[in-house]
Amino acid sequence: MTELRDGEIPETRRALGRAFQTLGREHGFEPLTTEGTIPKELRGTFYRNGPALYELFGRPYVHYFDGDGAISAFRFRDGRVEGAVRVTETPDLTEERRAGRALYGSGFTKGPLWRKRVFARAKNPTNIHVLAIGRKLWAMPEMGVPIAIDPETLSTRGPDPFGGVLRQMTNAHCRTDPESGVTYTSGLSMEMSMTTSLHVYAFDASGAARHLTSVPLGGFVVMLHDFALTKRWLVFVAHPVRVRLLPVIFGLSAPAEPMQWRPELGSEVLLVERAPPHRVTRFRMDTFFHFHFANAFDRDDGTVVTDVCAYDTMDAPEVMNVIDARSGRAWVRGAKSRLDRITLDPARMKGDRETIASEVVDFPTTAARAQTHDYRYVYPMLTREHRDLVAKLDVQTGDVEVGDLGRWRCPGEASFVPRDGATGEDDGWLLTLAYDAERHRSGVAILDAARIGEGAIGWAWMEQHVPFPIHGCFVPG
Ligand SMILES: [Fe+2]
Known part of the structure; x- marks a missing residue:
């Protein structure tokens, strides 16, 4: 990558x-408005949050x-595309809109009122991912309660703790076994003893959830954002991120502010068996950090292969502050990840x-049918020369195609849609919601x-821009 002078921000990042x-x-x-070829066989809805x-x-x-958060959706049918975007009306946002003023803090933003701040009382903006099963759609938060969304209108139906089975908070990501069709997600609960438990949930084809198992983590784990799935295991890795709780409890800090990276503690692997009684194998390995797994599969010798977008360290959380995201400085400072294979x-x-x-990659996706299998292709976002590209990475050869x-268009995470x-x-x-900086609008x-x-x-193309999205999915049909 071209070296930058001190303080220099590349024009692509400023744009x-x-x-x-x-x-x-x-x-x-x-x-x-469409350009080029919209394949007629491409039928379904592409969602982003x-x-x-x-x-x-x-x-x-x-x-x-x-x-x-806002959900955006793009419906493909007979070579035509319709688009929609709506802000998710969380109960806290509704209360604020009725009051005509901001009442709550958020992860890194302190609330304006003391009584709304103590015991980490802050808004969860439900802005990370979507979960779509059957005719159900949820806006997914990190460490919060999902919000049910009407998939036809994107209007907010309201908080839905998976029909009552959710134990406190869900994590953002889900995975589906391509053969059984079972979708899994996970969540955390925090006990009065300030320890954390991991919970695993499974959904049937109608979107009805079951709580599968709980795993006491024996410490205060604050983030298990994503997991990987094999035929035998759910694979979690808890990294050494700790939070100083007292400032949060007394309202002196926003909830996510006092996160600390403690590399000397190591990263802990948790393998949870999919079959009852859901035995857990856990051990520590060398410290690394990641948000996202690309895929995982079992080998005949009992080992488990997981591909992850790995960082050597966790970025200081303030790197992605809004001021630096808008100036482009966030990308100059941010840590860089690459695709690593971890054999467990x-x-x-x-x-x-x-x-x-x-290569610098994150936001990996694969074909749905590749999940849980020895496979070949990961499609991540790839960064070269201060620009983001769509990429295809062959995990068997290491070959990369971009x-x-x-130049002025930036992709987001892709979804793979099979022919x-x-x-x-x-x-x-591959579908991706991209931002065009020249025309300040977004398009798929x-x-x-x-x-x-x-x-x-x-x-x-939409008429307007959609602020840089995080995750989503494609629902065929
Ligand atoms: Fe994620």
Whole structure:
């Protein structure tokens, strides 16, 4: 990567800053302007979630993650595309809108009133992911209660603790076994003793949830954002992130402010068996940090292969503050991740990590059918020369192919959509919600996954920008 002078911010990163402006317009499904080829076989809805309001009644949020979330959706049918975007009306946001002023803090933003701050009473903006099963759609928070969304209108139905089975808080990510169709997600609960338990949930095809098992973690774990799935295991890795609780309890800090990186404590692997009685194998390995698994699978010798976007250290959380996201400085300062393969050996209680490709990658996705299997392709966002590209990474060879959407266009996380009757793992399309800095608007780019080097084959453009999204999914149909 080209070296920067001290304090220099590349023009590509400065241009991206406007993607972090508050969402200007909400609307239900309306026809979008298209360019290029929109394949007629591409049928279904592409959902994204992400922070959308960066200030409320004149009070700015401190951090990218603090913004009230919005769901955006893009419906593909017969070569046409309709788009919609709506802010998720959490109960706290509704209360604030009725009061006509900001009442709550968020993860890194202190609340204006003492009584709303103590015991970590803050708004959870439900802005990280979506979970879609059957005819149900939820906006997913990190460490909060999911919010049910009407998939046809994107209007907010309200908090839904999975029909009552949720034990306190869900984590953001879910995984689906492509053969059984069972979707899993996880969550945390915090006991009065200031210890944390991990909970695992499974959903049937209608979206009905069961609580599968609880795992006392024996300490205060604050983040288990994502997990990996194999035929035998759910794979979690808890990194040495600690929180000084007293400032949070007494309202002196916003809840996520006093996070500390304690590398000397090591990263802890938790393997939870999918089958009852859900035995747990746990052990420590060398410290690393990650948000996202790409995939995992079992080997015949009992070892477990997991591919992760690994960082050497956790960024100081303030790196992604809104001011630096808007100036572009956040990308200059942020830690860089690469795709590592970790082979976990439950019998010997050890994990070995090696790098598959040294490119800077995160937000990995795969074909749904590749999950839990020995596979070939990960499609992450890849950063080169201060720009983000769509990428296809062959985990068997380390080969990398990139799809460039244009100098002033920045992709987000991709979703893979298989072609009807697909036989090859890469026989399908990649969809990504991208920001065009020249025209300050957002659109869905469609790439042929077998030839992503050709760039986008088609676009569906909104009139306005959608603030930089985090995660989402594609629902066929
Ligand atoms: Fe994530």
